[in-house]
Amino acid sequence: MTDKTNKILKFKVGETYHTRSNGDWDCIYSFKVVKRTDKTVWLESHFHDKPKARRVRDYFDCNPHNNSVMESVAPLGSYAMSPLLCADDNKPLKNSYDEES
Numbered sequence: 001m002t003d004k005t006n007k008i009l010k011f012k013v014g015e016t017y018h019t020r021s022n023g024d025w026d027c028i029y030s031f032k033v034v035k036r037t038d039k040t041v042w043l044e045s046h047f048h049d050k051p052k053a054r055r056v057r058d059y060f061d062c063n064p065h066n067n068s069v070m071e072s073v074a075p076l077g078s079y080a081m082s083p084l085l086c087a088d089d090n091k092p093l094k095n096s097y098d099e100e101s
Contacts, residue, residue, distance in 0.1 A: 008058055009070035009087040011041050017089045022081040026095035029083055031075050043075050043085075059086065 011017070011033050021027035034051045035042040042051040052075075059072035070087040 011087050015090050017085050018093045019083045019085045028093045
């Protein structure tokens with residue numbers, strides 16, 4: 001087995017990351033990284049009055065198609081259907097309403 005830990009994809013300050021709700025495909029969450037340390041990111045969104053600090057963890061195969069190791073974070077907290085934000089989620093997403101127009 002190859003050692004993938006030296007190629008960890010990390011969150012970058014200033015980047016905006018997007019993820020979908022687990023219960024509603026058309027619900028897209030967007031978070032901007034405003035600050036970071038080795039194990040913590042501060043995320044800004046319209047859900048919070050001020051940036052929230054969230055603990056970063058390394059996650060294997062966050063996107064099963066690229067088979068890599070990347071940072072991930074639970075931006076709204078950790079619960080059964082909480083969204084997971086991964087370091088490769090920096091491309092804007094479209095919902096079905098956007099595609100109809």
